[in-house]
Amino acid sequence: MALLLDDNRFQTQLYSQKVLFVEFFTPRCGQCMRLVPEFEEAAIRLDGFVALATVDCMIALETCALYQITKYPTIKLFKRGIEAGTYHGSFTAASIVQYIKKQINPNSQEIKSLEQLNTLIRDPEASIVGFFSDRRNPNLFTFLKADNALEIYRFAFTCAPQLLERHVIDKEGIILFRSSHLNNKFEDNAVRFKGTISVSRIKKFIQKNIFGLCPIMTLENSKLLREKDLLMAFYNVDYNKNPRGTSYWRNRIMMVAKKFQDAGEKLSYSIANWQEFSFELPEYGIHNSSGDVPAVAIRTLEGHKYVMREEFTRDGKALERFLQQYFNGKVKRYYRSQPIPEQNLELVKIIVADNFNKIVNNREKDVLIYFYAPWCSLCKSLEPKYKELAKKLRNDPHVVIAKMDAIANDVPPPYDITGFPTIYFVPTESKHAPKLYEGDWRVKDLLSYLERKSTYQLVIENEEMKKKDEL
Numbered sequence: 001m002a003l004l005l006d007d008n009r010f011q012t013q014l015y016s017q018k019v020l021f022v023e024f025f026t027p028r029c030g031q032c033m034r035l036v037p038e039f040e041e042a043a044i045r046l047d048g049f050v051a052l053a054t055v056d057c058m059i060a061l062e063t064c065a066l067y068q069i070t071k072y073p074t075i076k077l078f079k080r081g082i083e084a085g086t087y088h089g090s091f092t093a094a095s096i097v098q099y100i101k102k103q104i105n106p107n108s109q110e111i112k113s114l115e116q117l118n119t120l121i122r123d124p125e126a127s128i129v130g131f132f133s134d135r136r137n138p139n140l141f142t143f144l145k146a147d148n149a150l151e152i153y154r155f156a157f158t159c160a161p162q163l164l165e166r167h168v169i170d171k172e173g174i175i176l177f178r179s180s181h182l183n184n185k186f187e188d189n190a191v192r193f194k195g196t197i198s199v200s201r202i203k204k205f206i207q208k209n210i211f212g213l214c215p216i217m218t219l220e221n222s223k224l225l226r227e228k229d230l231l232m233a234f235y236n237v238d239y240n241k242n243p244r245g246t247s248y249w250r251n252r253i254m255m256v257a258k259k260f261q262d263a264g265e266k267l268s269y270s271i272a273n274w275q276e277f278s279f280e281l282p283e284y285g286i287h288n289s290s291g292d293v294p295a296v297a298i299r300t301l302e303g304h305k306y307v308m309r310e311e312f313t314r315d316g317k318a319l320e321r322f323l324q325q326y327f328n329g330k331v332k333r334y335y336r337s338q339p340i341p342e343q344n345l346e347l348v349k350i351i352v353a354d355n356f357n358k359i360v361n362n363r364e365k366d367v368l369i370y371f372y373a374p375w376c377s378l379c380k381s382l383e384p385k386y387k388e389l390a391k392k393l394r395n396d397p398h399v400v401i402a403k404m405d406a407i408a409n410d411v412p413p414p415y416d417i418t419g420f421p422t423i424y425f426v427p428t429e430s431k432h433a434p435k436l437y438e439g440d441w442r443v444k445d446l447l448s449y450l451e452r453k454s455t456y457q458l459v460i461e462n463e464e465m466k467k468k469d470e471l
Contacts, residue, residue: 002043003053007062017051020078028419029072041093090223111158121177130157131169139197146202181239186254217270233294234274252316305334335410347390351404367426371406376420396459428455
């Protein structure tokens, strides 16, 4: 299990462990809470190998200030008490384990025979292989530096003359070998590096070419793939148990994708196992999928979602129609939403994605809205205070007190929800620029804030009026 460290225990572990991998978090951070099971699984898999620990920045104030932790979660690697790097990979156990193992054993694999090279490039994982005629070549050292800097990719090198000759390389060269089972007629399986060798150029070369036209999206690489606008086709993707079906639908996706790519349209493409991403499919309104036919959605870098409603056809025409409409700007953006309440009579109004614009963006009313997660204990402690605030303002015709489940509903821009609860004030004249509330959660503080910020003078129910009503 991961160690939970306060300021004192952190210092003790920092200097007693050869390697310490630390997550800095806060309980208000929703992403931190989602990381918990993955981080624990990584800790179990690395038990006895590397120590994993967590630091609550609401408690270990000195430690978090020392390392200037301002975003959550932040994950850092320490070696013999010295900070050795910040983790920027995917928040999955597999990615964390892979990163740590490579940090401990950073040396690139040396290939000495054709058999070794063929074994390497037959692996489902892509490989970047450096070919150098002389071990003293300074560019070999540059290549090894790139290996250390780009820990999420798999590197190898060779100085074997027969391998350089086989790949028609004179003194030096770098070849990226994509996954062998993703070979297809639409693109080359091996891509050669061109130009001056440097760490930054190697990085750009890998990022541009490693995934190819239509890679398999997994939990491990999804973060990297989503650094661009991405089409995702979810179905029974499995090259071990369903190789023909996997290739059949992927080829049809690539056939259509190549057409739009050649026309200059900017979009990345991927396939994914629908069961692996079953937790995510409801975000696109995809329910009860059997996986026999691809379910298609697009997610942009900004988080905008577009869903293909027509069933995927074997000739690819349905996908082609969807993409043509998407590139023409005619596909309506999808928002995941709970049903609109039939009667929204509570003092705290229930907001869902489908009534957000009608209530929150109503230009006749100021709105105070708090975004919560059902599992958030801090949200539950805020709830009675928020209801009391709404009761005090129930007679004010110009103010709405509202809340929204930010897990079950998509939150529109420009709201930035990085933890729970998050409270925004949305004045009548600034619906495009909501103001983040950063004060205390006591009723008197919320009320004081509204008195200062509201467009109109507040109508506050006082205790005497309340007693008269009760009589």
